[in-house]
Amino acid sequence: MYKSSSPASISFKLLVLVAIFICFVPLFPALLGLFSSAFAYLPALGLKQFSLLGFEQLIQWPGLFESILLTLLITFSSTFLAALLSFAIIQSMWQSKRWKWIETLLAPILGLPHVTFAIGFVFLFSPSGLFSRVVALLTGDSSNATWSLIHDQYGLGLIMLLTLKEIPFILLMSLALLKQLNLKQTFQTAHSLGYSTKQAWQKLILPQWLVKIRFSLFAVAAYSLSVVDIALIIGPTKPYPLAVLVWQWFNHADINHYTTASAGALLLMLLAIFTLTMIRVFEWLVVTKWRHWLTNGRYSLPLPGALSVYICYGLSLLILPILLLWSVAFRWSFPALLPTNWSFSYWIDELGYASETINNSVVIALISASIALLFAIVIHEFNVRRSRRKHSVYIPDILIALPMLAPQISLLFGLQITALLVPQPHYYLWVLWAHIIFTFPYIYLALNGAYKSYDKRLDNVALSLGLHPLKVWWKIKRPQLMPAILLAWAVGMSVSLAQYLPTLMLGAGRIATITTEAVALASGQQRRLSAIYALLQTLLPFIFFLLAVGLSRYYTNKNNQQHSARTN
CATH class of the missing domain: 1.10.3720.10 (MetI-like)
Incomplete structure (x- = not known):
């Protein structure tokens, strides 16, 4: 030795x-800086007394309640749909002939940045996008479409984009987890008890998978709750999601809005804690409390696995060609499917x-x-x-994953306050x-x-x-x-x-x-x-x-x- x-x-x-000093220690002054700025204590800006001014301005902001509801709707919807459709894909295609190419394409699809996907999404689903052009040619109506998934007031476009972008991430996280579940023996036991393969997936494997995928779902929910860049590109504007509102307050010319932004960032952190808690409660209800559906072997839900993977992978692979076409399109009038003039x-x-x-x-x-x-x-x-x-101190995974699980804009407010001290x-x-x-x-x-x-x-x-x-x-x-x-x-x-x-x-x-x-x-x-x-x-x-x-x-x-x- x-x-x-x-x-x-x-x-x-x-x-x-x-x-530890670079990756973990700054998280604590970041949280401290977030709290102090939320309570209007910012010596660098001349605010040297604690007050509730930021929270008062936050509460009085028009449409704040609607913005919070919209944020929670987008977060819960995208997280639930991404988890459900990911499991549907795994259930219907695991170890099938198509699974190999699903696994092979995971890396390039995951490598497609969210912003790139969002810009391509705009080119596909805006009123003059590719799908509107196809519909116009099929129906013979060349007038611009009135519907759009871009900046719709209910956030449907943002929910769809987040769902499609997070499915490959959950699939990737599931690959190693499924190998730990001893699926072959599970299916043999289930078949001997009269369960079909679909029932075995939903009654025996889903509860185990849901527990093991918990932190991945936490990361998906935290990102959906606090995303700013793609929300600026395709998200709703009346009202804005809360993270975008906080970002706008931060960039406001009036310095008094900084305390409002800090209070909003703290509110976003509290919403993240609430969201992750609700996901954990839902997992407990499904796996532990509501056990009747597990012991009742007569039913299994039809899940759209094949349709989900075709939509997710198809749209992801369509993004790059449509971006390439627009980058060299000198003239592309509606409703033509291809540019009429090209230029580099x-x-x-x-x-x-x-x-x-x-x-x-x-x-x-x-x-x-x-x-x-x-x-x-x-x-x-x-x-x-x-x-x-034995009895040694180690660094827990929850501390390591904190930058993934906490709203990014909330931590950044605290980090920025820390940087102002230099x-x-x-x-x-x-x-x-x-x-x-x-x-x-x-x-x-x-x-x-x-x-x-x-x-x-x-x-x-x-x-x-x-x-x-x-x-x-x-x-x-x-x-x-x-x-x-x-x-x-x-x-x-x-x-x-x-x-x-x-x-x-x-x-x-x-x-x-x-x-x-x-x-x-x-x-x-x-x-x-x-x-x-x-x-x-x-x-x-x-x-x-x-x-x-x-x-x-x-x-x-x-x-x-x-x-x-x-x-x-």
């Missing part, structure tokens, strides 16, 4: 402390201006994702070592810091399955032979985990490239990225430029995913060859 005071051990402990002039003119923005996006993503990856590995190793000892503005540093905080949990969770499936006996044998722990990790564990590490890094790059609020709020609008430009352009009327930036936003993470997949396959083949050589 090795001495705990060795230089490598001391370096590891320092890395753990640095990771928009690409030629814009790429020169976009080079600095692309450079900003890539550099920030590379630095933040790489640092977050290092921290994720360090925290995983810390927890693994602590798990070997005399000199360091906008680039603050943006990197925010990206690391919000990228870290995704990378950590992406590595979670690989760490849990790793055979710890390999480490124990190597350590018992006197090999140093650092060499054990580098020579034995790293090659085994390398495919997962590369994919987790690509996930971190994708998450960082898609960050909108952290870049704007901590950068004070001084740092432009592909995502901030795409959202700004999507709010205007220039569809060609919107399509170009949406495609660029998709292309960047796709390149890194492609690189990670290629290197991952290389390491997998290399490990297989080494294993074959040893066995022979």
